[in-house]
Amino acid sequence: AQTVTQSQPEMSVQEAETVTLSCTYDTSESDYYLFWYKQPPSRQMILVIRQEAYKQQNATENRFSVNFQKAAKSFSLKISDSQLGDAAMYFCAYRSARGGADGLTFGKGTHLIIQP
Amino acid sequence: AAGVIQSPRHLIKEKRETATLKCYPIPRHDTVYWYQQGPGQDPQFLISFYEKMQSDKGSIPDRFSAQQFSDYHSELNMSSLELGDSALYFCASSPSVGTNEKLFFGSGTQLSVL
Numbered sequence: 001a002q003t004v005t006q007s008q009p010e011m012s013v014q015e016a017e018t019v020t021l022s023c024t025y026d027t028s029e030s031d032y033y034l035f036w037y038k039q040p041p042s043r044q045m046i047l048v049i050r051q052e053a054y055k056q057q058n059a060t061e062n063r064f065s066v067n068f069q070k071a072a073k074s075f076s077l078k079i080s081d082s083q084l085g086d087a088a089m090y091f092c093a094y095r096s097a098r099g100g101a102d103g104l105t106f107g108k109g110t111h112l113i114i115q116p
Numbered sequence: 117a118a119g120v121i122q123s124p125r126h127l128i129k130e131k132r133e134t135a136t137l138k139c140y141p142i143p144r145h146d147t148v149y150w151y152q153q154g155p156g157q158d159p160q161f162l163i164s165f166y167e168k169m170q171s172d173k174g175s176i177p178d179r180f181s182a183q184q185f186s187d188y189h190s191e192l193n194m195s196s197l198e199l200g201d202s203a204l205y206f207c208a209s210s211p212s213v214g215t216n217e218k219l220f221f222g223s224g225t226q227l228s229v230l
Contacts, residue, residue: 033217043204045159045221052217091158095217103149103161103174104219 002027002094006107013082014115020067021077021110023092031097034068034075035104040088048090051075053097079112087114118142120222122207128228129197137192137225141209147171148190149219150182151206159206165190166212197229 003026013019025034036048051059051068058066063083067076079086089111093104121140129135141148147166151159152175161174165184176182179197184190194201204226208219 037221042223043153043226044223045206045208047218047220050218095219097217103151103164103172104159105161106158108158 002029002032002096002105004092004094004105004107006090006092006110008110009108010111010113012113012115013079015082015084017082018078018080019082019112021079021090021092021112023075023077023107025073025075025092025094027073027094027096029096029098033095033097034066035093035095036064036066036077037091037093037106038086038088039091039109040085045091049077082114084114084116087112120207120209120220122205122222122225124225125223126226126228128230130230131197131199133197133229135194135197135227137194137205137207137227139190139192139207139209139222141188141190141207142211142220145209145211145220146188147210147212148184148188149208149210150176150190150192151208153204153206153224154200155203157203162192194227199229202227202229 032053034051038046049061063080089109092107149164150162153159162176164172168184182192204224206224208221
């Protein structure tokens with residue numbers, strides 16, 4: 001079974017600065033997907049960014065980028081120019097690429113606080 | 117763009133009562149997933165359906181059942197409710213082709229068991 005570990009229960013960053021959220025995972029599979037989801041106080045789950053394991057290039061979406069290290073099974077999220085609206089719980093998630101309707105396996109989450 | 121619709125948004129029940137949660141996936145999405153998120157917890161996978169057949173099963177209690185109908189909407193039926201069932205229940209959907217690795221989440225149903 002796959003596991004996802006987020007070792008930072010809470011992170012705090014000044015507005016406009018950069019913050020990195022950590023995520024490691026354990027799997028015996030070679031093909032899979034990794035995601036970062038954002039859950040603001042509204043509790044809506046919002047997809048931030050996704051990475052295919054077979055791609056070496058790190059995914060980027062505007063101010064959000066990842067550092068994907070497949071050998072180390074590490075998948076960190078970097079948020080540049082932090083904004084107040086970035087304050088939320090961030091969940092790292094894993095999904096097998098083997099097909100079917102396998103669900104996502106989530107980490108425990110990191111609560112990101114943005115200091116004005 | 118259409119999103120995943122869940123109803124009701126909020127539900128209050130007494131212990132030992134039953135509850136039914138509904139999920140309407142994005143059009144042309146044939147796979148539906150149910151997740152349970154307790155207070156301060158990460159979402160836990162309950163069950164999924166593909167083309168109206170149960171596809172994968174997670175930590176779903178025997179008191180819960182679910183199904184997917186011909187129009188692809190899904191219902192989660194919960195019986196003999198316990199205080200510990202109080203949680204946010206998410207439904208997500210994905211297509212079986214194209215960007216099928218992405219799950220699109222609804223806004224959730226907040227269930228409170230008193």
